[in-house]
Amino acid sequence: MLSRRTSWRRRSAAALTSLALMTGGGALAAAVQLAVAPPAMALDNGLALTPQMGFNNWNSTHCRAEFNETMVEGIADLFVSKGLKAAGYQYVNIDDCWALPNRDASGNLVPDPVRFPHGIKAVADYVHSKGLKFGLYSSAGSKTCDVQGFPGGLGHEQQDANLWASWGVDYLKYDNCNNEGLDTQTRYKAMRDALNATGRPILLSICEWGSTEPWTWAQPVGNSWRTTGDISDNWATMIAIAHQNQALAPYARTGAWNDPDMLEVGNGGMTDAEYRTHFSLWSEMAAPLLIGSDLRTASQATLDILTNTDVIAVDQDSLGRQGTVVSSSGGQVVMSKPLADGGRAVTLTNENSSPATISTTVQTLGIGGATSYGVKDLWSKQTSSTTGAISVAVPAHGTVMLRVTPGSPVPPPTGMNQLSDLPWISAVNGWGPVERNESNGDIKAGDGRTISIRGATYAKGLGVHANSDVGYYLGGACKNLTVDVGVDDETYGNGTVDFQIYRDGTKVADTGVVTGKDAVRHLSADLTGAAKLRLVVTDGGDGIAWDHADWANPRIACGDGPAAGTHAVSDLTWTSAVNGWGPVEKDMSNGEQAPGDGGPITIQGVKYSKGLGTNAYSEVVYYLGGTCTNVSTDVGVDDEAGPRGSVTFEIYRDGTKVAGTGLMRWLQPAQHLSADLTGANELRLVVTDGGDGNTSDHADWAAPQLTCS
Numbered sequence: 001m002l003s004r005r006t007s008w009r010r011r012s013a014a015a016l017t018s019l020a021l022m023t024g025g026g027a028l029a030a031a032v033q034l035a036v037a038p039p040a041m042a043l044d045n046g047l048a049l050t051p052q053m054g055f056n057n058w059n060s061t062h063c064r065a066e067f068n069e070t071m072v073e074g075i076a077d078l079f080v081s082k083g084l085k086a087a088g089y090q091y092v093n094i095d096d097c098w099a100l101p102n103r104d105a106s107g108n109l110v111p112d113p114v115r116f117p118h119g120i121k122a123v124a125d126y127v128h129s130k131g132l133k134f135g136l137y138s139s140a141g142s143k144t145c146d147v148q149g150f151p152g153g154l155g156h157e158q159q160d161a162n163l164w165a166s167w168g169v170d171y172l173k174y175d176n177c178n179n180e181g182l183d184t185q186t187r188y189k190a191m192r193d194a195l196n197a198t199g200r201p202i203l204l205s206i207c208e209w210g211s212t213e214p215w216t217w218a219q220p221v222g223n224s225w226r227t228t229g230d231i232s233d234n235w236a237t238m239i240a241i242a243h244q245n246q247a248l249a250p251y252a253r254t255g256a257w258n259d260p261d262m263l264e265v266g267n268g269g270m271t272d273a274e275y276r277t278h279f280s281l282w283s284e285m286a287a288p289l290l291i292g293s294d295l296r297t298a299s300q301a302t303l304d305i306l307t308n309t310d311v312i313a314v315d316q317d318s319l320g321r322q323g324t325v326v327s328s329s330g331g332q333v334v335m336s337k338p339l340a341d342g343g344r345a346v347t348l349t350n351e352n353s354s355p356a357t358i359s360t361t362v363q364t365l366g367i368g369g370a371t372s373y374g375v376k377d378l379w380s381k382q383t384s385s386t387t388g389a390i391s392v393a394v395p396a397h398g399t400v401m402l403r404v405t406p407g408s409p410v411p412p413p414t415g416m417n418q419l420s421d422l423p424w425i426s427a428v429n430g431w432g433p434v435e436r437n438e439s440n441g442d443i444k445a446g447d448g449r450t451i452s453i454r455g456a457t458y459a460k461g462l463g464v465h466a467n468s469d470v471g472y473y474l475g476g477a478c479k480n481l482t483v484d485v486g487v488d489d490e491t492y493g494n495g496t497v498d499f500q501i502y503r504d505g506t507k508v509a510d511t512g513v514v515t516g517k518d519a520v521r522h523l524s525a526d527l528t529g530a531a532k533l534r535l536v537v538t539d540g541g542d543g544i545a546w547d548h549a550d551w552a553n554p555r556i557a558c559g560d561g562p563a564a565g566t567h568a569v570s571d572l573t574w575t576s577a578v579n580g581w582g583p584v585e586k587d588m589s590n591g592e593q594a595p596g597d598g599g600p601i602t603i604q605g606v607k608y609s610k611g612l613g614t615n616a617y618s619e620v621v622y623y624l625g626g627t628c629t630n631v632s633t634d635v636g637v638d639d640e641a642g643p644r645g646s647v648t649f650e651i652y653r654d655g656t657k658v659a660g661t662g663l664m665r666w667l668q669p670a671q672h673l674s675a676d677l678t679g680a681n682e683l684r685l686v687v688t689d690g691g692d693g694n695t696s697d698h699a700d701w702a703a704p705q706l707t708c709s
Contacts, residue, residue, distance in 0.1 A: 042220065042256035043204070043219065043222060043223055043256060045201055046201060047202075047203045047255065049254050050254075050315070051288045051289065051316065052090070052205070052289075053088050053090055053312070053316070054091025054092060054171070055075055055084075055290065056094075056095055056173070056262050056291070057071070057094055058262075058292065059233075059293065060295075062097075063096065063097035063146055065115075067094075067097060067115060068114075068115040069118060069123055071296075072092065072127075074296065075092050077130070079092065079130065080131075082298075082303055083307050085130070085132060087309055087312055088309075089289070091133045091134070091171050091290075092134055092135070093137070093173060093290070094123075094136050095137045096145060096150060096175075097112070097115075097150060098116065098120065098136060098137070098150075099112060099150050100112055101148060101149065101150055101151070107156060108159065108163055109151060120167045120169075124167050124169060133171060134169060134170050135170055135171025135172065135203070136172065137172075137173045137174075138153045138160065138172065138173075138174055138175070139154075139175035139176065140154060140175065140179060140187040140188055140208075141175075141178035141187075142155075142178045142179075143177065144175060144177060145177035152177070152178055157191050157193075157194035158194040158197060160194070161191065161194035161197065162194075162198055165198035169200075169202055170202060171202065172191070172195065172202055172204055172205065174188065174191055174204060174206060174222075175208075184212045184214075185217055185221070188204075188208070188218070188221050188222065192221050203224075204222040204223055205222060205225075205288070206224065206259075207225075208225070209228065209229050210226055210227045210229070215227060215248050215251035215258060218256070219253070223256060224256070224257040224259040224288050225257075225258070226259045226260075227244060227245050227259060228244045228261060230261060231261035232269070233264040233267040234269045235274050238264065241260045241261065242260065242282075245285055246285065248322075249321075249322040250430050250431050250544065252285075252321070252322035258286075258287065258322060260285065260287050262290040262292040263279065263282065263289060263292050263306075264292055264293070265292075265306055266306070267292065267293045272305070273395055273397055274398075276305055277397060279306070279311060280311060280347050280378075280401040281347060281349065283314045283345075284335050284337050285322050285323055286315060286317075286320065286321065286322040286323070287315070289315055308378065308379070310378040310381070310403070311378050314339070314401075317339050317340055319338055319339055319340040321339075321428060323335040323336060323337030323345065324336060324429075324432070324433065325443075325444075325445075326433055326445055328444070331350065331351040331352040332348075332349070332350060332351070332356055332358045332394075333347075333351060334347070334348050334349075334358065334360045334364070334365075335347045335349075336366050338427075338428055339403075342367070343367065343405035344365045344367055345401070345403055345404075346390070347401050347402075348399065348401075350394035352397075353397070354396050355393060357394070358400070359389065360390050362423070363423050366426065366428075366433070366434070367404065367423075367424070367425055367426060367427075368422075369406070369422070369423040369425045369473045370407045370408060371387070371407060371408060371409075372385050372387055372407045373387070373404050373405060373407060374407065375390065375402055375403070375405075376402065376403045376405075377400060377401070377402055378401040379400070379401060406425060409475065410473070410475070411473060411474055411475030411476070411478070412556065413559070414558055414560070415558065416555050416623060416682050417555065417556050417557075418553075418555060419461075419472065419483075419535075419555075419556055420460050420554065421460075422556075424471055425471050425532075427471070428467075428469045428470075430464075430466050430544050431443065431465035432444065432445070434463070434468065435464075437459065437460055437461060438450065438451060438463050439490050439550060440465045440490075441548075448490075451550045453484065453486035453520045453552060454518075454520060456552075458552040458553050460553050461550055462550070462551040462554065463488065464548075465549065466497050466537045466539040466549060467536075467537065467538050467539060467544065468535075468537045469534060469535070470536075470551075471535075472533045472535075473531070474527060475531060476529050476530065476531060478527045478533070478558040478559075479526075479527060479528055479557045479558065479625065479626055479681070480525060480527055480556070480557050481527055481533065481554065482522070482523070482524045482555050483522070483523050483551050484520045484550075484552040484553055485522075485552065487514060487516040487518070487546075487547070487548060487549055488548040488550045491516045492516070493517050494516045494545070494546035495515065495545075495546035495549070496514070496515050496516070496539065496540030497537050497547050498514065498537065498539075499535075499536075500537070500538070501523060501533070501535060502533070502534040502535075502536060503525065503526070503530040503533065509524065509525040513540045513541070514540070514549075516546065520552070527556070533556070537549045557623075559623070560625045561708065562624070562627065563708065564708055565707075565708060566705055566706070567708065568705060569611075569622070569631070569704035570586045570612055571610075572622060574620050575622060576620075577620045578617070578618060579614055579615055579618045580615040580616050580617045580694045580697065581615035581694070581698075582594065582595070584613070584618060585614075587601070587609065587610055587611060588600065588601060588613050589602070589638045589698060589700065590614055590615045590640075590698040591640070598613045598640075602640070603637070603638065603702060604636070604639065604667055604668070604669050606670060609703075610702075610704075611702040612700070613699075615697050615699065616694040616699060617687065618685075618686070619685070619686050619687075620701075621683070621684050621685075622682070622685075623682060624681055624682060624708070625681060626679050626681055627708050628677045628678075628683070628706055628708040629676070629677055629678050629707050629708065629709055630674060630676060630677055630707040631651065631674065631683060632672070632673070632675075632705050633673055633702060633704035634670040634672050634700075634702040635661060635664070635670060635671055635672075635702065636664055636669065636670040636671065636700055636702065637664055637665060637667075637700070638698040638699070640698055641696040641698040642696040643666055644693075644695050644696040644697075645666035645696040645699075646665045647687050647689060647697050648663055648687070648690065649664065649671075649687055650685075650686040651675045651683070651686075652683070653675060653682075654680050658675040658676065658677075659675040661673065664699075665690070670702060677706075683706070
């Protein structure tokens with residue numbers, strides 16, 4: 001209904017810098033701040049476990065005489081006959097103008113006897129007889145919003161709640177007009193308490209138009225809260241409201257939903273393509289679906305949109321997540337919503353006035369690790385499959401809505417893997433998307449910075465924000481995980497989080513509370529036999545403000561190392577090899593820049609048939625998988641080098657140096673090195689220059705042998 005609007009108020013926050021709302025290429029931009037952390041728990045009344053679905057009469061009747069008992073009961077009939085009840089719509093709600101302008105002598109609200117000659121209870125009973133629920137309207141002020149000024153609930157909260165409960169009311173839309181300037185939270189909490197005291201489950205829909213940022217306080221007060229001003233039946237207003245609501249995804253949860261206002265589908269101000277976009281976006285955002293059109297005259301096209309059960313299933317998904325924008329450029333906006341079955345609901349919206357092709361990938365959507373993915377278009381009903389890329393033609397102001405379901409996942413490749421290089425199978429984040437190899441940043445994808453924890457920077461890792469949960473499929477192939485964790489320096493020392501690692505359903509590592517002032521913590525976890533890995537960050541108990549958390553340099557060991565026995569290292573396949581001149585050579589000296597141009601490995605006249613020929617700086621890495629116990633080798637500058645040859649040899653077990661030579665020069669006899677590798681995942685053979693540059697630094701790992709069990 002047309003409410004008295006208050007200004008969109010932006011609070012400055014000492015707790016968090018401004019997080020910019022992504023406009024998605026539309027006309028309206030707003031700034032939203034995570035000023036106050038959302039409460040931990042939603043309103044515990046057992047209602048709205050999925051977003052409420054129903055009807056509200058305001059857009060179709062306003063206060064005209066046709067708003068009456070016959071009309072409301074007729075809507076209940078249409079719910080049944082037109083398949084709306086079967087599609088999931090429950091609530092038949094009436095809006096303003098149902099009461100007389102004055103209370104009776106006892107202070108009770110009085111139904112208008114002309115509109116409702118049998119009273120409200122009779123209408124509620126009729127609605128209930130159809131297997132539906134009944135809702136009505138009031139305002140948290142002295143009067144309601146209509147210019148005729150019907151009585152509001154201010155000061156009469158318990159009296160009104162008791163009356164409504166006696167009538168069998170199941171739903172209250174509680175507006176914010178004529179509020180006398182009194183504290184908003186106090187007024188809405190008073191009605192919450194009054195409804196609870198009746199003993200009847202009554203859904204509380206807070207309608208204060210987002211004026212006091214209800215997403216920051218209303219979770220334990222109402223089952224939903226309006227996030228915006230009133231919607232109108234036109235494209236510009238609808239898409240602008242969608243943009244405002246998109247940024248508030250962190251606040252939605254089971255039993256407590258962001259409400260961008262009722263549906264305009266079928267009211268005539270938009271095309272069917274635009275209405276499909278409207279319905280798709282509201283479902284993707286887990287918004288209440290309240291029909292605002294006249295069902296008595298609704299076209300079949302309108303009913304087809306409103307009863308699309310595939311789209312409704314996205315809105316009603318039991319996981320209870322609001323979809324988030326994962327990419328936005330040039331009026332092409334992609335949203336991804338995690339679903340309880342592990343898939344994603346995807347909207348690809350073309351906000352432009354001409355057709356466009358919109359593309360994305362399963363990795364961008366937050367799922368990965370499968371060989372293929374099933375794709376269902378929820379409007380055309382066509383099905384297909386993809387190995388990762390998604391590209392669709394989208395009409396002007398249109399939306400293609402997909403359900404993407406991963407097939408059989410595949411485990412990570414053998415070796416040491418950076419988690420940020422692997423596809424996750426699920427990713428949920430408290431603010432914006434999970435970021436690869438950068439901090440969480442703000443709400444947009446890719447807006448983070450270099451990962452930094454107390455001054456230590458990392459090139460690889462995951463930037464998240466509490467509460468977050470990132471899942472990987474391991475398929476029993478991996479052994480362990482090592483990672484540094486902490487609150488990112490972009491929080492300026494603020495933030496309080498807890499890092500947890502889960503092997504399947506079991507927690508195997510936990511930091512406890514970590515603050516933005518704490519040093520880097522190191523975690524390791526045994527993942528032997530695990531089907532799945534989950535990296536979880538929870539808030540530290542004080543809400544999610546500032547909770548930018550880093551999984552820094554997360555490395556996972558997967559697959560088996562060399563077989564049992566003794567191996568010539570040059571016969572094994574290295575994971576990586578870096579060399580300062582030409583390639584690393586197997587069983588010959590470094591030679592020149594071309595591969596295979598070396599001679600026999602020779603250190604002061606002693607020749608070796610096996611080994612590695614390198615040139616500083618060089619680094620050769622082998623995956624061991626925890627199965628090897630020892631490496632031994634002779635080392636020295638090859639005889640082919642000139643007088644300037646000077647190097648050092650170093651052996652690393654995982655990240656720790658376990659053997660080294662110090663400076664060695666040309667024509668110096670070979671030295672023998674050995675190192676204990678018990679339990680190591682990785683062996684690194686490193687040659688550095690002797691401090692005078694790498695000219696002639698031809699260095700030999702001569703007859704290196706690896707013992708494994």
